[in-house]
Amino acid sequence: MGKEVSSSFLSIPSDLWLIYLNLTFYALCFQSQAPLIPYLVKSFSNSSSGSSAIIEYGTFSSFFSFIQLFGGLFSGPLIDKYGCKNALMVSYFSSFLCYVLTGTSNSLVWLYFSRVPTIVQHAMMASRVYVTLRTDESSRARLLAYIGVSYGIGMAIGPAIGGLIGIYSFIFSALGSLASVFIIHRYLENVPPSPISDLPKVETPPSKQEEDENVVEENVISTTINTPNPPSPTLSRTKGNSICDLEPFRRVLKRKGVLSLLFVKVLLGMAAAMIYSILPIVAVEKFQLQQHEVGFLMSYFGVLTVIVQGWLVGWATRHYSDSVITRICMIGMTLSLLALSLVSNMIQMCIIFVPCLVFGTLFSNVNTAQLTKVVPREDAGTIISLDMGIASGVRVFSPSIGSNLIEKFGFPAIGGSSFFLALIGVILLEAGFITAKKHE
Numbered sequence: 001m002g003k004e005v006s007s008s009f010l011s012i013p014s015d016l017w018l019i020y021l022n023l024t025f026y027a028l029c030f031q032s033q034a035p036l037i038p039y040l041v042k043s044f045s046n047s048s049s050g051s052s053a054i055i056e057y058g059t060f061s062s063f064f065s066f067i068q069l070f071g072g073l074f075s076g077p078l079i080d081k082y083g084c085k086n087a088l089m090v091s092y093f094s095s096f097l098c099y100v101l102t103g104t105s106n107s108l109v110w111l112y113f114s115r116v117p118t119i120v121q122h123a124m125m126a127s128r129v130y131v132t133l134r135t136d137e138s139s140r141a142r143l144l145a146y147i148g149v150s151y152g153i154g155m156a157i158g159p160a161i162g163g164l165i166g167i168y169s170f171i172f173s174a175l176g177s178l179a180s181v182f183i184i185h186r187y188l189e190n191v192p193p194s195p196i197s198d199l200p201k202v203e204t205p206p207s208k209q210e211e212d213e214n215v216v217e218e219n220v221i222s223t224t225i226n227t228p229n230p231p232s233p234t235l236s237r238t239k240g241n242s243i244c245d246l247e248p249f250r251r252v253l254k255r256k257g258v259l260s261l262l263f264v265k266v267l268l269g270m271a272a273a274m275i276y277s278i279l280p281i282v283a284v285e286k287f288q289l290q291q292h293e294v295g296f297l298m299s300y301f302g303v304l305t306v307i308v309q310g311w312l313v314g315w316a317t318r319h320y321s322d323s324v325i326t327r328i329c330m331i332g333m334t335l336s337l338l339a340l341s342l343v344s345n346m347i348q349m350c351i352i353f354v355p356c357l358v359f360g361t362l363f364s365n366v367n368t369a370q371l372t373k374v375v376p377r378e379d380a381g382t383i384i385s386l387d388m389g390i391a392s393g394v395r396v397f398s399p400s401i402g403s404n405l406i407e408k409f410g411f412p413a414i415g416g417s418s419f420f421l422a423l424i425g426v427i428l429l430e431a432g433f434i435t436a437k438k439h440e
Contacts, residue, residue: 063112
C-alpha cells in the first residue's frame with residue numbers, strides 16, 4: 001500500500017506540483033495573519049465603537065465573506081474565458097495588496113478596507129479549475145483533494161508562524177505573494193495540457209457495494225462523466241463579453257442534480273461555518289487564549305485537515321461510492337455537532353472537532369467532485385465558482401449569526417443550531433432529495 005501511494009505521488013505532473021506548492025505558500029501567507037486579526041478587531045472596537053469584540057469580529061468576517069462571494073461568482077466564468085494562469089497572478093497580487101493594507105491599518109475602517117482587494121483573491125478556485133481540466137473522472141477526486149492538502153499544510157504552519165512573529169507576518173506575507181506572482185508568470189502554462197489518464201490506480205477486488213453501485217447512483221448521486229473528446233478548456237461557450245453575463249450560471253443550474261447538491265452544501269456549510277468562522281475570537285474572549293496559543297490552535301485544525309485531505313479522501317473514494325461517503329459524512333457530522341453543543345472547555349472542543357473536521361472535509365471534497373462530473377468540462381470554472389460561492393455565501397451570514405447566538409445564549413446555542421441544520425440535510429438525503437444525472 002505504501003509503495004502504491006508513493007508511486008501515485010511521484011507520477012503527478014510538474015505543472016500540478018507547481019499549483020500545489022504555490023497554493024501551500026498562498027495558504028501559509030494568508031493563515032499567518034489569522035491569529036492577529038482577532039486582536040486587531042478587539043483593539044479597534046474598544047477604541048472606537050465600544051461594541052463587543054465578538055459581535056464586531058462576526059461583522060468583519062461577514063463583510064470579508066461578502067467580498068469573496070461577490071468576486072467569486074464572476075471569477076469562475078472569467079477563468080473559463082481568460083485561463084487559470086491569469087487568474088492565479090491576479091489573485092496573488094490582490095493578496096499582496098491585502099496584506100500591505102492590513103499591516104498598516106490603524107482603525108476598523110482601514111481594516112475593513114484591507115479586505116476590498118480580496119474580491120479577486122481566488123487562487124483556490126483557479127487551482128481547482130486547473131486540476132479539473134487536467135484530470136479525468138477516475139483521478140479527479142483524489143487530485144482535487146491534494147489541493148486541500150496543499151492549503152491544509154499552509155493552514156497548519158501559517159497560524160503558528162503568525163502567532164510567533166506577530167506584526168512581521170504581514171511583511172512576510174506581502175513579499176511571499178509577490179514571489180508567487182513571478183513564479184506563476186514564469187513557469188505555468190496558461191492552457192492546461194490534456195487531461196491525465198495514465199495515473200496509477202489502486203486495484204481492489206470487486207465488492208457487493210461496487211456490484212450494486214449503478215443501482216444506488218440512479219437513486220442517489222451519479223459519480224461518472226463521459227467526455228471521450230473533451231473540447232479545449234479555452235473554448236468555453238460564452239455568449240457575451242460582460243463580466244456579469246449570467247448565461248453560464250443558467251446553463252449549469254439547469255442540469256439535473258446541481259441544485260440539490262448545492263443546497264445540501266449550504267446546509268452543512270452553514271452548520272460548520274457558524275462555529276469555525278468565529279472560533280479565533282471565541283478562543284480569545286471566552287477561553288482567554290493568548291496570541292501564540294490561538295496560532296497553535298488554528299495550526300492544530302490545519303494538521304487535521306492535511307491528514308483528511310492527504311490520505312482519507314483517496315482511501316474513501318477508492319473503496320466506496322460517492323453516495324455512500326456522502327451519507328456517512330452527513331450522519332457523522334450531525335452527531336458530532338450535537339456533541340459539540342455540550343462542550344464546556346477548550347480541551348473538549350479540540351477533541352470533538354476531530355470528527356467534525358473529518359466528516360466535513362470529506363463531504364466537501366466528494367461534493368465538489370460530484371458537481372464537476374454532472375457538467376461539461378468547458379463549464380468547470382462556472383460550476384466551481386458556484387461551489388466556492390456557496391462557501392463564501394454561508395460565511396456572509398454565519399459569523400454574524402454565530403457571534404450573536406454566543407453573545408446572547410452562550411456556546412451551546414450555536415452547537416444546537418448547527419446540529420439542527422445538519423439534521424435537515426440528513427432528512428433530505430434519506431428522502432431522496434439529493435439526486436444527480438451524469439453528463440453524457
